[in-house]
Amino acid sequence: MIPMTLAEIAEVVGGDVVGDPAFVVTGPAFVDSRQVQAGGLFVAVVGERVDGHDYAAGAVAAGASAVLGSRATEVATVVVPDPVAALGLLARHVLDALPGLVVVAMTGSQGKTGTKDYLAQVLAAAGPTVATLGNLNNELGVPLTVLRVTEETRFLVVEMGARGIGHITYLCGIAPPSVAAVLNVGTAHVGEFGSRQAIAVAKGEILEALPADGVAVINDDDALTTVMDARTNARVVRFGLTDRPDVTWTGVSYDDLDRPSGVLHVFGEQRPVTLRQSGEHQLLNAGAAAALAHAAGVGTDDIAARLSDATGLSAWRMELHEVPDGPVVINDAYNANPASMRAAISTLRAIAGRRGARSIALLGEMLELGSDADDDHRALGAHAVDAGVDVLLVVGEAARPMLQGAANVTPARGTAMFVADRAAALAWLRENTDANDVVLVKASRAAGLEWVAHGLTEGDHASAQDDGPRPDQMEETQG
Secondary structure, three states: OOOEEHHHHHHHHOOEEEOOOOOEEOOOEEOOOOOOOOOOEEEOOEOOOOEHHHHHHHHHHOOOOEEEEOOOOOOOEEEOOOHHHHHHHHHHHHHHOOOOOEEEEEEOOOOHHHHHHHHHHHHOOOOOEEEOOOOOOOOOHHHHHHOOOOOOOOEEEEEOOOOOOOHHHHHHHHOOOOEEEEOOOOOOOHHHHOOHHHHHHHHOHHHHOOOOOOEEEEEOOOOOOOOHHHHOOOEEEEEOOOOOOOEEEEEEEEOOOOOEEEEEEEOOEEEEEEOOOOOOHHHHHHHHHHHHHHHOOOOHHHHHHHHHHOOOOOOOOOEEEEOOOOOEEEEOOOOOOHHHHHHHHHHHHHHHHHHOOEEEEEEOOOOOOHHHHHHHHHHHHHHHHHOOOOEEEEEOHHHOHHHHHHHOOOOOOOEEEEEOOHHHHHHHHHHHOOOOEEEEEEOOHHHOOHHHHHHHHHOOHHHHOOOOOOOOOOOOOOO
16 A cells, blocks of 8 residues: 555545544555554454454554544544445545556456456566455455555456446446456356346446446357447457457367366467466466456567466365375365356366266355255256266255256266265265365355365364354455
8 A cells, every 4th residue: 555644544535533643554454353464554344243443452553553444443543434435435546646557357257266366477477466365356355455556566456246236337436447357247146136137237337447448358258248349438359269259279288187288369479378277267267367468568478478387376266186195186165156166067077087087076055046046056966967977975955956956867877965064074075085086175155165175185174164254354245
């Protein structure tokens, strides 16, 4: 964050200073008092169970400069009616003070975090880059990302999520992009939106926010995104896996861990690239990152080199673990929707097939699917066995319809079974897997199945217990 006095912050956000108005904030804003940013601004959010103001004094004692909250605390505080709204105003002010900064934004039903991680590593070769951590992509996460920039930052990569119409328009008001992408339109959050068409309306808001001299990057393989060129006056760049887009791939092959290699085409220039992460869907993620980086001014040689070196920056997303004398474990437990589940199953089957191993899919609930949730879970169970998964292990009552879907497939193939919870799942996997198996672990974040993956790979599953974010933190948006 650029240094600002409390008086300057109060003027920007329309607040009142309790304490010394000349005191300077030099570090980023943060909301988790367990992860204090030295010299930073602690944002006190009132949660359902815990009030962040109760942690204000501790945050300052641990090294924060001051607090942004909705009431006075015992330490220096800028008091505002709504700290989250005020944080957005502060972030926009900082961006306006850095006119040379290139803001690159993206949204989509899946693939945002993977694409963001690729892009951040490509852009870092061209200049100091700040990117969304994890998927802090909502009205709190976006300004927190923005407020990590400094005068030296050249690129800002912002992941944007939405739970309704107008959400992305609001986020673009905080971080107006000059380059933006819609990666795809799926069924994540269809419960909130009502239909994929409504999701498309919300996602396309990111392109409407672009200036006329900006660049819109769209997925040419997705029927609901390829037509979004009509929603922007910016130059349009297309990516995909056919021979039509501006950025595409040819000559793709895979190693025994399903990591793709191929020729990347960027506006006619061709470069060999070998990706270090598994799955065909990585080609779309990397292709989108290449298109965005090119639009931001990075050359094709640098794009290809950095994509080949790129690693996964975000936890529990297609993490591959080869356990000594045990199975290969694919930990993709951070989040799930029908499309990402199918992509992960495809990767599981590909790795197992190339290694001559048994494929085991431990799958849990997919959240926020609305009234079609049971049907979607049944369809996924049927898809898993149709795809050739040898063992489908369904965990938790909410995911039980997967088992029903698997049972409806004729002729019967593979094995499908149900376990009540993740402890039972881990116990079964420890008893029944060995070096001849490949295990996929995937569900929506609330299921906490990373605990199972950790138990398989580390042995001490008790240390993997994760009760989620503290109540003084706001929920991240997945869509």
